[in-house]
Amino acid sequence: EASYLSMSFHGTVAKSEGYMAELWKEYGKADSRWLHFDTTIVSLELLTVFICGPICIWLVYAIVNNKHYRHFLQITLCVSELYGGWMTFAPEWITGSAALDTSNPLYLWVYLVFFNGLWVVIPVAMLWQSWEALRPLEDLPSSKRRKKIN
DSSP states (O other): OHHHHHHHHTSOTTTOOSHHHHHHHHHHTTBGGGTTTOHHHHHHHHHIIIIIHHHHHHHHHHHHTTOTTHHHHHHHHHHHHHHHHHHHHHHHHHTTOTTBOOSSHIIIIIIIIIIHHHHHHHHHHHHHHHHHHHGGGGGSOHHHHHHHHO
């Protein structure tokens, strides 16, 4: 997403050149908002790059080092990704999906459904994992919860 932001702030993806520009242009065949400066997409990608990106790195550190705050970060990141997906597509659906090319099966089922579906399935699976990890804390007496969490 950082490459997309760079291209968006220095012109547009449609006018950019290079390997990353070609990848974004290919996806832009399915969702034309990614070819031009779409304020909704750019706003969400700013959050993704500057907030979610660092949280991802911090989360990896927390998982590897078994830190107590791992599930807080994981839940925060997953909810952020689900929100980002919703805010990417809900406005488009509400306005009739003019920027989405659903006439081509490749664009519809591979680019739009499969690749964007990953950004739903993986966060939901990770939310479930956090749910299962945190659920036993509910059974602890309140006096032992603080000790168990730390």
